[in-house]
Amino acid sequence: MSTSFFERDKNMGSKVVYQIYIRSFQDANGDGIGDLRGITSRLDYLQELGIDYMWITPFFPSPQNDNGYDVSDYRAIEPLFGTMNDFEELSREAAARGIGLMLDMVFNHTSTEHEWFQRALAGDPKYLAYYKFVDAAPDATAENPGEPPTNWESKFGGNAWEYVPSLNKWYLHLFDVTQADLDWDNPEVRSELADVLRFWRSKGVNAFRFDVVNLISKPAEWESDYEGDGRRFYTDGPHVHEYLQELVREGGIDGLMTVGEMSSTSIDNCIRYSNPGRHELGMTFSFHHLKVDYPGGDKWSLMDPNIPALCRLFRDWQEKMSAGGGWNALFWSNHDQPRPNSRFADTEGYWFESSTLLLACTHLMRGTPYIYQGEELGQTIMDFTSIDQYRDVESVNYYRILQERGRSAQESFDIVHARSRDDGRYPMAWDNTETAGFTTGTPWIGIPANHAYINAKDEMADAGSVRSFVKRLIALRKEMPLIQAGDVRFVDSPSDKVIAYERMLGDERMLVQCNFSGEEQPALPAEGANVLIGNYGDAGAVVLRPWEAIAYVWR
Ligand code: GLC
Ligand code: CA
DSSP, X not given: OOGGGHHHHHHHTXXXXXXXXXXXXXXXXSSSXXXXXXXXXXXXXXXXXXXXXXXXXXOSXXXXXXXXXXXXXXXXXXXXXXXXXXXXHHHHXXXXXXXXXXXXXXXXXXXXXXXXXXXXXXXXXXXXXXXXXXXXXXXXXXXXXXXXXXXXXXXXXXBSEEEETTTTEEEEOSSOTTEEEBOTTSHHHHHHHHHHHHHHHHXXXXXXXXXXXXXXXXXXXXXXXXXXXXXXXXXXXXXXXXXXHHHHHHHTOTTSEEEEEOTTOOHHHHHHHHOGGGOSOSEEEOOGGGGTTSGGGOTTSOOOOOHHHHHHHHHHHHHHHHHTTOOBEEOSOOTTSOOHHHHHSOTTTXXXXXXXXXXXXXXXXXXXXXXXXXXXXXXXXXXXXXXXXXXXXXXXXXXXXXXXXXXXXXXXXXXHHHHOGGGGTSOOOOSSSTTTTTOSSOOSSOOOGGGGTSSHHHHHTOTTSHHHHXXXXXXXXXXXXXXXXXXXXXXXXXXXXXXXXXXXXXXXXXEEEEEOSSSOEEOOOOTTOEEEEEBTBSOOOSEEOTTOEEEEEEO
């Protein structure tokens, strides 16, 4: 560990962030969609869990084509989710309980309904220069627009350029066609966005998540990618660090609790993004560990997770980020990922062990843990049975694309079922009643049948529940500088199904062993140590049982 960062590590390492997918957390007005007042009504629950910040997914005005990640006004509240008064009340009530609000800033793109884009469409040169517009061929027509500027693929499928006949230009959209990429090379755009940060700062917000923020700096020349989908040209792009430093400085957020979502990034870049000496961000989300079940990198084909690869990735990201003074966000789950317990473990046979194994594995690492709503309950993958139950634009698109690529309807459904972002976007289960305590109306998306026993009310009353286990992990992190700021070193285990690492601080040492299999595996020796926490109770064992996680300490 770089000792000069000890204070940073202790500070960031003592925090736990809870992610709220606002649409699905709690509905207060019976329209079936979660809202700000719903969150306010559940603050006691969050305080009792012991978290420090809540990251709330975007609640700004938006046509909701990508559930709020298509923002049409950065300084107001989407009426579906409430009013500015509701926001201020939430913020006050959260602060009264020691919980900070982390806002989700979607600065790579705006909705095409944003006033800037609308003015661009009307031909205003100032606003045309806010986006990545490129001239089409002089003879292009709506029916025959010709070739787009590059062959890059949108992350939601199809080409990443859209032709606008009235302008005879193409615009870039790395995501949905209604999410137009901003031109960060334009200083006016950068200054508008810094001003958005100052606006929310003036409302007392002191934590921010930045959506796909390593994609903001596009290359100077438009070049087709004949080896991939284009991402190598715009990921961690040429000016990304410089633009982030400027945003942080001008937005007045240096040293605050911030996290950047980094798509397909590298360790070197994440060290730069999160080393405090560089005045960029507090920490980074990276996703390589969540692709160990993508054959050849393809999200839309299925395979079992490759556990040795998972272990190598954790080892690299833990040890190298530490050596470089970087800081990791620790997570398995968010609103873009299918529930990880079903995906990486076995919720059919070992639901409790699977859910708690994953949580113990990341919560004891070096970094700041994030809990995605319902993860603390062990909520599993959605039990959808037909494609019309899905809501997400990506899932709906890929169900069609997979069939166009020759998969049968059933195969396509099975793939979407395992990969859909809706697998984690269904409502939070508060209790075992018909609508799970989420709404008094009709929920906007289905509710899984297993809320009959996986729900907050029952789990809060049960000392042996997944939620009680997580609560203990959070409490341990608060108590133990070893967990907050200890060095991290991965340990070779006799089994390639086991992920094992040590944390060290002064005279204290911790050994964490996680069995990622349904069979017994040999355990590493732990003579003279005490069990700190384990999902089979507090007695140590000579073998690791199915999906067992156990942490020992020497002190
Ligand atoms: C991020 C968000 C995701 C969204 C995308 C485009 O990956 O987490 O939900 O669709 O960015 O904004
Ligand atoms: Ca509502």
